[in-house]
Amino acid sequence: MVKKQKKIEDKTAEEKILAAAKKVFTTKGMAGARMQDIADEAGINKALLHYYFRDKDKLFEVVFMEEAQKFFPKINAIFNSDAALFEKIENFVNEYIDEMLENPYLPWFVLNEVNRDPDQFMYKIWGKDNLPKPGKFLEQIEKEVKKGTIKKIHPMHLLMNLISMTIFPFVAKPMMIRNLRMNELQFSQAMQQRRMEIPKFIIDAIKK
Amino acid sequence: MVKKQKKIEDKTAEEKILAAAKKVFTTKGMAGARMQDIADEAGINKALLHYYFRDKDKLFEVVFMEEAQKFFPKINAIFNSDAALFEKIENFVNEYIDEMLENPYLPWFVLNEVNRDPDQFMYKIWGKDNLPKPGKFLEQIEKEVKKGTIKKIHPMHLLMNLISMTIFPFVAKPMMIRNLRMNELQFSQAMQQRRMEIPKFIIDAIKK
DNA sequence: ATATAGTTTAACCAAATGGTTAACAAAAGT
DNA sequence: ACTTTTGTTAACCATTTGGTTAAACTATAT
Numbered sequence A, B: 001m002v003k004k005q006k007k008i009e010d011k012t013a014e015e016k017i018l019a020a021a022k023k024v025f026t027t028k029g030m031a032g033a034r035m036q037d038i039a040d041e042a043g044i045n046k047a048l049l050h051y052y053f054r055d056k057d058k059l060f061e062v063v064f065m066e067e068a069q070k071f072f073p074k075i076n077a078i079f080n081s082d083a084a085l086f087e088k089i090e091n092f093v094n095e096y097i098d099e100m101l102e103n104p105y106l107p108w109f110v111l112n113e114v115n116r117d118p119d120q121f122m123y124k125i126w127g128k129d130n131l132p133k134p135g136k137f138l139e140q141i142e143k144e145v146k147k148g149t150i151k152k153i154h155p156m157h158l159l160m161n162l163i164s165m166t167i168f169p170f171v172a173k174p175m176m177i178r179n180l181r182m183n184e185l186q187f188s189q190a191m192q193q194r195r196m197e198i199p200k201f202i203i204d205a206i207k208k
Numbered sequence C: 001a002t003a004t005a006g007t008t009t010a011a012c013c014a015a016a017t018g019g020t021t022a023a024c025a026a027a028a029g030t
Numbered sequence D: 001a002c003t004t005t006t007g008t009t010a011a012c013c014a015t016t017t018g019g020t021t022a023a024a025c026t027a028t029a030t
Helices: A013-032 A035-042 A046-052 A056-080 A085-102 A105-116 A118-126 A135-147 A155-171 A173-179 A184-206 B013-032 B035-042 B046-052 B056-080 B085-102 B105-116 B118-126 B135-147 B155-171 B173-179 B184-206
Strands: none
Touching: A013 A035, A013 A046, A013 A056, A013 A105, A013 B013, A035 A046, A056 A085, A056 A105, A056 A118, A056 A135, A085 A105, A085 A135, A085 A155, A085 A184, A105 A118, A105 A155, A105 B173, A118 B173, A135 A155, A155 A173, A155 A184, A155 B155, A155 B184, A173 A184, A173 B105, A173 B118, A184 B155, A184 B184, B013 B035, B013 B046, B013 B056, B013 B105, B035 B046, B056 B085, B056 B105, B056 B118, B056 B135, B085 B105, B085 B135, B085 B155, B085 B184, B105 B118, B105 B155, B135 B155, B155 B173, B155 B184, B173 B184
16 A cells, blocks of 8 residues: 655645645536636646546535535634623634635635525535524624624624625625725735724724 | 517517526626527527627627616715715615615626726726816715714725625625525625615714 | 517537556565 | 456546527417
8 A cells, every 4th residue: 555656846746636626616517617727727637637626516625525524613603702802802803814814715715615505505504403502692682782882783784794795805805906996915904904904893882 | 760669578589698698698707608508598599699699799798788887987976975974874885885776796807807807897887088086085985084973984994894795795795695604695684784784884883 | 570689598519637557667575 | 467346537528507409289370
């Protein structure tokens, strides 16, 4: 049995394929991506794709599902922790921005998948039992409202606002860059600022 | 010359094609959509698609570009009007929610296109000269900050927040519906509420 | 009626595309 | 050394898919 055939070059074929697939799937989507494009991008033969990853669907799944399965439970954990409301909001924003700065393709991929077949995708991510439970977070907001520590607001809308402000700029990145006349660096700097800006904005909006 | 061949049935073939194309393009995207799917959905022969709309690209463009070209200048007009800041925010939210409740496919389509080829898409929508100028809106925010009528906030982030909160729930609709355990009706009711909720949230966040 | 312009279809075609095969090259094991 | 396993390729195949063609059908005008 062979351990791993390390070339003199840095990357093994499998790694090159994964990186290339990530890039092509991200920019063209599952349907728009061509196996030939991925092979070219990786600088290898098309047949190798099938040697390592049986077919297009498998490759697609390997590329994205792994990351998604790691990430989403983290978010779930934040929502369900015993931390204070404002702290949860900060954690959520930070965790998400971390993830998206490292994997800019992820939110786009998730939206595509969830539009294509919500049930199957959700099942793959959360498994049979580990479903996302925004319940605790929503109740926590409700409680704070009743206690009078924050302004009256429908918990659902607060949650939507939080999620939207965090994720959307990444999804609409090309539009942001184009219309606000930014470059790549300015964009990621802006996203770094949002770690502070979003929680501040929300807290200003709801604290009494 | 014949006026228009109205069948005893309600819809003419052309209309059926447009409706079907809208549906299929929306759910599967440009690359994922099959001409055969559209023909089936419309209940007509594939060749008819090419009879009415030369090819796939043309059909795609006719379906969406028309609406986009009507809609975006409206938004631009709001940003560049002489209305007060808070009024602009309200107008923006209302105009957008109107549009997306009627054409739920639009934001998804726009994001897809803008990811595929930002420059060409923007050009098609705005034409050569009529570019989107967020400048005036951003300056207006800056001015209010300096006047001290609103809290100190980076105009770009305020704009991002506004856009994100308005659009994202529609883009991520299947996820919202699934994770917040809603049905179609509840979703559109929630979006109606957001006409008030979003401006209120923003104003609470920035007014002194 | 029948000629005409517009509409619809079945059958085809060529190109693109996902996937396979068989042969070859490089390591690893013996 | 040489056999076996793993990695890689060019050539090929089968299917899908966008698009075409020619014929048939329908409504209207003359």
